[in-house]
Amino acid sequence: MTERLPNTTPPGQAAPLHERPGATYPAPDREAPDWRRFEVAARRFGELIASGIAEAMEQKRDISSDTARCIAHVLGRSLGRHSALANFARTGETDYETLREEYLSLHNHEEVSASTQELIDWLGVHLIRRKHPDATSVTYIEAYPPRLDNILVPTGVNEGDGYLRVNVPGIYGAKDIQELTETLTELAVDKDAALRAYLSLPDTNAMSGDIMQDFHDCYLGVFATVEEAIHELAEVDERERDVFTYAEDRQLVIEQMNPDYEALREEVTDAFDLVEEEGRVYVFHK
Template structure:
């Protein structure tokens, strides 16, 4: 659910994560030194390959040691002062800063496909550390992992609204800034239904046609969860069926009370219900 930003939002009870558009991109660096990368890759290649083989065999994320080893090899391209090199040494680092560095390498004209795969492994590991429940951008999750397939929960500010959206891990600060401007042009701050849709964990805000995606999924708006569930679960029809069944057997039922919690679990397989500005917005899955 999105939130309107209040003047005292920096107080503890109103604290929000720093929105993406306020984060500084990584400092400008020289062209990556791929020769130094090649030297380090030959030295640590077997260790990295063993870590990836272990992860692949169990179809899981790489271990932290393998991630740090990959970061060390990649960090050789950028120097000892890089965030990647520091992460390799300490196992700690700011995700956004690390992301800007490894995406710079991922998109460099001198990068090889095998190096991009290493970056996919490292980036996905860092994302999973912060967002273990991050969804896939496609119906079938890619494995081995790819940065363009994992959706990263991302905070942005559009006007006076703080939004929590989901962006594929292949996009960096500049892309997210451009998306923020686009959402502003779409008047998302005045469109509660669109804000509700963007908050869904499997909505890809970078799909390329977010408004078409929205209209394809949007079903309607209701005053309460009970009203929405009543309609989606066709409670009136269920009640008629029960009354008819009872009458055919000479039984009298004076009152029925729907179990809305149980019905909500049933409709959750086909619909997403999102509360936004005290109303319930419903979307097809």
């Protein structure tokens, strides 16, 4: 991408504080986005953005930083120069939570078009993966083109006197996360180590709608140690009996066998998740 975003600062004049690198300001309060200004910018930068998206589609990857900033510039035109989107477009500096609130306000607006939502999905997923490269998908197969409702974002919430990291689809903002925090408080998650262990799994969607049902569907049990859990899950006792029987049938004597717990762990984790929490090991079906 070779076209540069416009510089509106007059020659010889210092950029306003909100335009200097690292400065972020929330968008000014307004009843509705200025979609006319958005459309003007979208027409001007449409080919540039389309080219960047086409390249990402061809290579099955995220959009480039240049394409993301160009999309942010176009979206930022609807919110004004003081918006975080406009600042990101100018500087490349990110404040993820502030940017999230702005692009979600546009994504969820009653007048937004499907094509604009798709642009926001590309930008939002880019920003999420920039902050959380290992973010996983809600579904088994990752959506492509990417969608905000299909990517799980590691998100910190307060629980009692502590702090818990859960995973929330990228389509949810601060208000939804606050409501989730209140729900987890009602569920007394700070007193339920098994539930905390489940919520910590990278593919657990804390916004599924019925987290307790999901938890009970997946929860298998708790063990004192990892070795004890693997011993049970891999059915080590039954394997040993099979080996002894095989040896006896061939007039062989085996006095001792030692399980390879490291290799067995790789085997059992294909079907189970093992989570250590407060000195115990909680096991869940995948």
